Amino acid sequence: MANVLWLQGGACSGNTMSFLNAEEPTVVDLVTDFGVNILWHPSIGLEIGHQVVDLLESIIAGKVQCDILVYEGSIIQGPKNTGTMNYFCDRPMKDWVSELAAVAGFVVAIGDCATWGGIPAVAPNPSESTGMQFLKKEKGGFLGANYVSKGGLPVINIPGCPAHPDWITQILVAISTGRIGDVLLDDYHRPKTFFTDFVQTGCTNVVNFANKVDGGFGKRGGCLFYEVGCRGPMTRASCNRILWNRQSSKTRANHPCLGCTEPGFPHHDLVKGSVFKTMKYMGFLPQEVPTGNSKVGYYMRAGFEKIMGGVENILGTDQAHKETSI
Ligand code: SF4
Ligand code: SF4
Structure with missing residues (x-):
C-alpha cells in the first residue's frame, strides 16, 4: 500500500490529463491492483477547503503517511x-x-x-519558477542539489510536455510494489528504462534519415530532421517504443519531435519562433556514408529514394516499418 499525494503548482494540468488517460496500467488499476491509495489530487480529490489543509497538516505532523509526493508544475517562487x-x-x-x-x-x-521549470521558467521568468531539483540543466532547483527523500532517492523526474501517461503510472507501481530500487536513474534523475533510447529508435522514418530523404509535416516517406528540425536524434524518450494511445507517436505521424523530455525544453529556437529548423551542430555531413555501405551504392540508393519520395513510398508502410523496427 502506498499513499500518494498529488499537488500542482505552475501548470496547465496537462500531466493530470495524461495521467487520467493511462492505459498500462490505468489509474483504476493502480488503486485496485497495485495498492495505490490516492490521498488527494487537485482534479479528483473529494476533499475541499479546510479538509485539504487538515490533510496536509496531518501529513507534516506525521499522523498520515505520505509515501509518494507527486508534484506537477513549476515551483513558483515570485515575487521576490x-x-x-x-x-x-x-x-x-x-x-x-x-x-x-x-x-x-x-x-x-x-x-x-x-522537473526543470519548463515553459514558466523561460526568461524573463516573471514568476521566478524553477523545477523541483533542476532549473533547466542545472542541478539544484527548489529542493537543492543534495535533497534525498526519506526513501533515499533524489527527486525522480518524469519529464515531457506532457509526460507519457504510462511512464507515470509504471513508476508509481514500481514504488508501491517496493521495486523502485531496481529503477536506475540517469544524470537528470530520469528513469533509464524510459529515457535511454533516443526518440529516433523505432521511428519509421529512420531509413530516410540515413539516406537524407527530406520529409515534411504529415508527409509520408521522408525524415523530418533536415527541413523541419526533428529533435528525435538528440532527445531521450521512448515515444517510439511505448506508443502514445498505444497507436502512434509524433514522428510516426510525421510531426517533428520537439525534444520535450530534455531539460532545455522549450528549446531556444522555440522561444525565438524558429522551432522547425534543423540544428546544425549534429555534424552530420552530407558526404558521410552509413557504416557497411559502399559510397557509390549508398549514393545511388539515396538518390533513388529521394526521387521516389522516401522508403515508405517504395516499399509500402509495412515493409518500411519492418526494416526500421528495433
Ligand atoms: S523523423 Fe525524426 S526521429 Fe524519425 S528518423 Fe527523422 S530525425 Fe529521426
Ligand atoms: S516525440 Fe519528442 S516532443 Fe513528442 S512527446 Fe516524444 S519526446 Fe516529446
Missing part, C-alpha cells in the same frame, strides 16, 4: 522569493512543498515544469 504568486491552502505552495518533501517517502516530479 515570497511564493505569494501561487497561494494554496492559505500559504504559498512552495512552503507546503518544502515541508511535505521533508516527510515524503519518495518525491516524483511529473512533466517539464516540475
